[in-house]
Amino acid sequence: MPPLESVMRPLGTLMPAFDLPNQNGGGRVDSRTLAGRPVLVMFLCNHCPYVKHIREALAALGRDLKGKPIQVVAISSNDPVAYPDDAPERMTDEAREAGYTFPYCFDATQEVAKAFDAACTPDFFLYDAQHRLAYRGRLDGSRPRSAEPVTGSELRGAIDTVLAGRAPAAIQHPSIGCSIKWRS
Numbered sequence: 001m002p003p004l005e006s007v008m009r010p011l012g013t014l015m016p017a018f019d020l021p022n023q024n025g026g027g028r029v030d031s032r033t034l035a036g037r038p039v040l041v042m043f044l045c046n047h048c049p050y051v052k053h054i055r056e057a058l059a060a061l062g063r064d065l066k067g068k069p070i071q072v073v074a075i076s077s078n079d080p081v082a083y084p085d086d087a088p089e090r091m092t093d094e095a096r097e098a099g100y101t102f103p104y105c106f107d108a109t110q111e112v113a114k115a116f117d118a119a120c121t122p123d124f125f126l127y128d129a130q131h132r133l134a135y136r137g138r139l140d141g142s143r144p145r146s147a148e149p150v151t152g153s154e155l156r157g158a159i160d161t162v163l164a165g166r167a168p169a170a171i172q173h174p175s176i177g178c179s180i181k182w183r184s
Contacts, residue, residue: 003050005174006124007117008136011167015039015131016115020075020105023088024095029073029103036129038070038162040155043113043123043180044104045078046094047085050177051121053144057152058122059099070163072102077113078121078181086181113180120177126158126168134162137172 019030031039042058044051051058058074065072080087088106095104107113116125126135135158142148158168 003176004120004179005176006136006138007119008172008174009117009125009133011133011136011170013133015041015125015127015133016112018075018105018107018112018115020107020112021088022103022105023076023091024074024100024102024104029105031131034071035131038129038134038159039127039131040065040070040072040159041116041125041127042072042074043077043116043118043121044074045076045083045086045121045178045181046090047078047083048121048178049144053142054122054139054150054152055098057139057150059101061152061156062101063099065159066101068163070159074100074102074104075107075112075118076104076121077107077110077118079110079183081183083181110180110183118180120175120179122177123175123180124155126155126162128162128167134158135168135172136174138175141173143176
């Protein structure tokens with residue numbers, strides 16, 4: 001199946017509300033508790049080669065943002081029946097093995113992915129402190145089997161800009177990856 005590009009939602013769109021179980025440490029992540037600070041929402045899954053390609057960079061990003069005034073949340077919305085590697089218990093294993101320091105939540109109904117217009121894994125949505133969409137795009141230009149190194153430069157640059165209270169550049173490139181595996 002060919003890779004899919006992310007949907008480029010209009011900048012300024014409000015972050016959809018969500019309340020999901022965290023497979024990386026337990027508990028729940030309720031978007032209402034994140035008021036007043038920027039939020040990075042990443043749609044990931046365990047089996048996608050595009051996510052595997054940037055796995056170490058995602059773990060490093062989580063470590064680097066720890067203690068900063070931003071919340072990072074990863075969400076998997078894939079159908080675990082058709083894709084058992086993406087089942088909640090495997091998400092727990094993946095978070096531990098990858099060294100993710102951020103919540104890795106399971107969207108069992110797939111309603112959260114639909115509310116965000118998430119289309120692929122990985123898919124990144126960065127919201128400012130008022131929870132208005134400031135960046136939607138890719139981590140960087142690297143892809144599996146490409147010569148370009150994984151740097152995270154585009155997403156990291158957008159995060160730094162939002163944390164400085166400014167808007168990232170309006171020209172942003174869509175993420176590319178595996179389609180979200182929707183239930184039939």
